[in-house]
Amino acid sequence: ESLGSSGAMAPGPRIRVKCADMSKEAVAFAVQLAIDAIQVLGKENHRQIAKLLKEEFDTELSPAWQCIVGQRFGSFITHAQGTFVYFLVDETAVLLFRTIPAAATRLRSHQQTFMLTQN
Numbered sequence: 493e494s495l496g497s498s499g500a501m502a503p504g505p506r507i508r509v510k511c512a513d514m515s516k517e518a519v520a521f522a523v524q525l526a527i528d529a530i531q532v533l534g535k536e537n538h539r540q541i542a543k544l545l546k547e548e549f550d551t552e553l554s555p556a557w558q559c560i561v562g563q564r565f566g567s568f569i570t571h572a573q574g575t576f577v578y579f580l581v582d583e584t585a586v587l588l589f590r591t592i593p594a595a596a597t598r599l600r601s602h603q604q605t606f607m608l609t610q611n
Contacts, residue, residue, distance in 0.1 A: 505527055506582050508580045509523070509577065509578075509579040510578045510579060511577070512578070513571070515574070518553065518577070519577050521552070522586070523579060525544065525548055526541065526545060529541040529544045535581075535584050538561040539561075545586065546559040553575075553590075556590050557589070558591055559587065559588045560586075560588075561584060561586050562584070563583055571589035571592070572589075576588070
């Protein structure tokens with residue numbers, strides 16, 4: 493909650509977590525960062541909001557995070573297990589996820605192929 497201009501408690505933004513594959517703490521961190529960024533940068537500054545979230549998650553939870561912020565977008569992504577959240581702050585949607593490094597994907601595919609040829 494935040495104080496309104498009259499000094500009365502004004503309701504905070506409406507938060508709706510649509511889908512999450514990460515810890516509750518990480519989701520709460522992402523949501524709070526988004527709320528703060530929207531308040532400071534303005535809800536229309538999608539690119540800067542996304543940049544702030546990506547850079548904070550890269551710093552706090554290791555690199556390779558990606559972030560999309562907007563009101564109308566589609567997506568089709570691959571993310572590392574336990575590193576995905578999609579939520580709304582009022583009408584602003586936030587999609588935050590960590591990518592799987594290409595080297596890890598190649599290694600995993602190679603291991604699967606190797607295991608298949610061993611049988």
